[in-house]
Amino acid sequence: MATETTGAADKAVQRAFAGKTTTENGSSSIHLPLEHVDVGGGALSATVAPPSEGDAGLDHDTLREMYEYVALARALDERMWQLNRAGKAAFIVSGQGHEGAQVGAAFALERGKDFLLPYYRDLAFSLAFGLTAENVMMAALARADDPTSGGRQMPGHYGSRKFNIISGSSPVSTQVPHATGTAYAAKVRGTGQVSITCFGEGGASKGDVHEACNFAGIHKLPVIFFCENNRYAISVPIERQMAIDNVADRAVGYGFPGVIVDGTDVLAVYQVVKDAADRARRGEGPTLVEAKLYRFQPHTSDDDDRAYRDPEEVKAWRDHDPLLRFAQRLLDVGAVDEDSLAGIKDKVRSDVDAATDVAEAAPLPDSATFDHHVYAAQ
Amino acid sequence: MVETLERTTDAKPMNGVADGGDSTNMTFIEAINTTLRDEMRADERVVILGEDVGPRGGVFRVTAGLIEEFGEDRVIDTPLAESGIIGTAIGMAINGLRPIAEIQFMDFIHSALDQILNEAARLRYRSNNDFSCPMVIRVPFGGGVHGALYHSQSIEAMFVHTPGIKVVAPATPADARGLLHSAIHDGDPVLFLEHKKMYRSIKGEVPAGDYEAPLGKARIVQEGADVTVVTYGMMVHESQRAIGEVAKETGASIELIDLRSLKPLDTETILNSVKKTGKAVVVTEANGLCSVASEVAATIGEQAFAWLDGPVTRVAAPDVPAMPFSPPLEHAFMIDAEKIGVALRKLLDF
Incomplete structure (x- = not known):
């Protein structure tokens, strides 16, 4: 039982899963194989998704593709940190630790048809929806050919009309009512599209989330509210953000299901979001999905997380890194062997190198264009 | 209500x-x-x-x-x-x-x-x-x-x-x-x-039919030679009343511009009018500080300075929350024909 374990970091990991945390071995300090954890046992009303098993019905090509996106997002994120520390990238907002949940969710949707309304940690989600490493690096280095904003927005503000990724802003959760709107339009136009919008548990405190969920619940809209709960709103721990354990428990107040899922279990997230998307397409309305996970890096390149969290806690969660867990799963089901896994890692590394080279050589925007596109061209 | x-x-x-x-x-x-x-x-x-x-x-x-x-x-x-x-x-x-x-x-x-x-x-x-x-x-x-x-x-x-x-x-x-x-x-x-x-x-x-008023184009409600009144919304009607009274009383010829579009702002129509009359009263019922009236006045000051024969005058609500309920308090706050008339007479006399 949770009480048998010791160490603040260990307890913090357990708290993320709302009590009733069990471990295989209750005596040592940090060892929480999350696939064995009773995720969200303290839920008031939300349901708790079971851990994934095996290949979750996905073929091996798909599993390898999913892994490649998780790995690519991680490698790009790491490279952007390096560029930031080298003085080449002014800013980075990090999604390390979130990639597994994002890729699991993305693959449960119809990419090219459905809408993604991301927030600034959704690098892996945006890659899976179509942005390339080069696109992302162009944005990181504020180049003219940054397809997400032409070098106007800070990095991390992903958007693309081509890939149905809706451009967002920095104030948190403002994109959530937009998803209700795209879903409303999809419903009355009969397009069959599902909208998914992402936000942190910090962003879940915003009134816009309530207003969007309420409206979507009334009209049974095809929208998935996807909370990536990493336990910190920059520096403020979850205990200071909310009086309950699970964001997903709030769904009951809107008349649709809330589901808690282990956000480091890629295929568990895939299954939950698949169910939510199927439900949405059947006309049964929204779902609030809460993926419990952890942010491995500081909030941004301008943050220092040592001021607010114990490095031991970070280390404990790193033991449940979705990248490592997913690699192990692929080995377990025979989708990869050590050689092919190394091959994927090599490919990802060379993709990131190539993207970096192209972006570094690419021109900055022409300053004469700074006032373009404030309004439609006359 | x-x-x-x-x-x-x-x-x-x-x-x-x-x-x-x-x-x-x-x-x-x-x-x-x-x-x-x-x-x-x-x-x-x-x-x-x-x-x-x-x-x-x-x-x-x-x-x-x-x-x-x-x-x-x-x-x-x-x-x-x-x-x-x-x-x-x-x-x-x-x-x-x-x-x-x-x-x-x-x-x-x-x-x-x-x-x-x-x-x-x-x-x-x-x-x-x-x-x-x-x-x-x-x-x-x-x-x-x-x-x-x-x-x-x-x-x-x-x-x-x-x-x-x-x-x-x-x-x-x-x-x-x-x-x-x-x-x-x-x-x-x-x-x-x-x-x-x-x-x-x-x-x-x-x-009837597809009638389009372009965004960004003001309307000259009435032409005049001695002073220009620039305003919008309900204040167009209050200004019209004021203009009628002042014109009758003084014989002044007063031009009235209804902005219609606050943004884009039709600076051309405003400036052409003020270059003709040399005087401008800008009216808004909003709080005057950093208001549309402020912007119009600044535009006139910057771009028609040499044509001005008097200070560009704003008639706008004071720096008080709009607006108290009780009739005498509301009346004290609200811009109306009477207040516009006071400003018009003063500027005409300048």
């Missing part, structure tokens, strides 16, 4: 833009209502959302009869949540609809400012033209109706201040039709301001 608003007016009707026989005499509110209906008939992408816009037809009855004709998918009674109304409308616009969102009173719009100013207005720019947000936000505004602090406000300046959104404030039924048509067909978000005191007190000829 609404009954009070309907009865409360002492403004005189003014003529709209007649185009011969093919027009109808109607009130300001009828012009908006029929234009909404015609636009919804012409384009099924046009949807209306807001509080009480359905069977109630809006608290002012601007959307009366629309849900009966177009159904509840296109005329949506929303929860009482202004940020959600605008945020949802933005998503609708992104996914192919042409939403017209109603905020019940401008005094309630503050909780939607993030969605309007940070989201709708910036979407095109921040996405480098990848996305746009063609939507109309209809908002009753303005005072003099015993609406007190939260049913009287005119806070248009903060929208005019923000790049990416256009702001219009028609003063006649014809312009209400023409500007609403233009706003619905525009590619960017447009804030459409309806002075609530004008809904039933102002009548005029309204052209």
Whole structure:
């Protein structure tokens, strides 16, 4: 039982899963194989998704593709940190630790048809929806050919009309009512599209989330509210953000299901979001999905997380890194062997190198264009 | 409250833009209502959302009869949540609809400012033209109706201040039709301001069919040689009353410009007029500090300085919350023909 374990970091990991945390071995300090954890046992009303098993019905090509996106997002994120520390990238907002949940969710949707309304940690989600490493690096280095904003927005503000990724802003959760709107339009136009919008548990405190969920619940809209709960709103721990354990428990107040899922279990997230998307397409309305996970890096390149969290806690969660867990799963089901896994890692590394080279050589925007596109061209 | 608003007016009707026989005499509110209906008939992408816009037809009855004709998918009674109304409308616009969102009173719009100013207005720019947000936000505004602090406000300046959104404030039924048509067909978000005191007190000829008043073009209500009055909304009518009295009393020839569009601002019409008359009174019922009147005055000062024969004069509300309820307090706050007349006489004498 949770009480048998010791160490603040260990307890913090357990708290993320709302009590009733069990471990295989209750005596040592940090060892929480999350696939064995009773995720969200303290839920008031939300349901708790079971851990994934095996290949979750996905073929091996798909599993390898999913892994490649998780790995690519991680490698790009790491490279952007390096560029930031080298003085080449002014800013980075990090999604390390979130990639597994994002890729699991993305693959449960119809990419090219459905809408993604991301927030600034959704690098892996945006890659899976179509942005390339080069696109992302162009944005990181504020180049003219940054397809997400032409070098106007800070990095991390992903958007693309081509890939149905809706451009967002920095104030948190403002994109959530937009998803209700795209879903409303999809419903009355009969397009069959599902909208998914992402936000942190910090962003879940915003009134816009309530207003969007309420409206979507009334009209049974095809929208998935996807909370990536990493336990910190920059520096403020979850205990200071909310009086309950699970964001997903709030769904009951809107008349649709809330589901808690282990956000480091890629295929568990895939299954939950698949169910939510199927439900949405059947006309049964929204779902609030809460993926419990952890942010491995500081909030941004301008943050220092040592001021607010114990490095031991970070280390404990790193033991449940979705990248490592997913690699192990692929080995377990025979989708990869050590050689092919190394091959994927090599490919990802060379993709990131190539993207970096192209972006570094690419021109900055022409300053004469700074006032373009404030309004439609006359 | 609404009954009070309907009865409360002492403004005189003014003529709209007649185009011969093919027009109808109607009130300001009828012009908006029929234009909404015609636009919804012409384009099924046009949807209306807001509080009480359905069977109630809006608290002012601007959307009366629309849900009966177009159904509840296109005329949506929303929860009482202004940020959600605008945020949802933005998503609708992104996914192919042409939403017209109603905020019940401008005094309630503050909780939607993030969605309007940070989201709708910036979407095109921040996405480098990848996305746009063609939507109309209809908002009753303005005072003099015993609406007190939260049913009287005119806070248009903060929208005019923000790049990416256009702001219009028609003063006649014809312009209400023409500007609403233009706003619905525009590619960017447009804030459409309806002075609530004008809904039933102002009548005029309204052209039938696709009548378009361009965004960004002012209207010269009457020509004059001695002084220019620049204003918009209900203050066009108050200024007309003041001009009538002052002209009768002094024999002065006074030009009146109805801005119609607060952004884009028709600086050309303003400057041409002031270069002719040499004097300008700029009138707004909003708080004067950093107001539309301030902007017009600054523009005149910068670009017509050599033509000026007197100080550019603003007539605007004081730095006091709009506006107290009790009649003597409301009267003290509110700009009217009498206050405009005082400024006009003073400037004419300069």
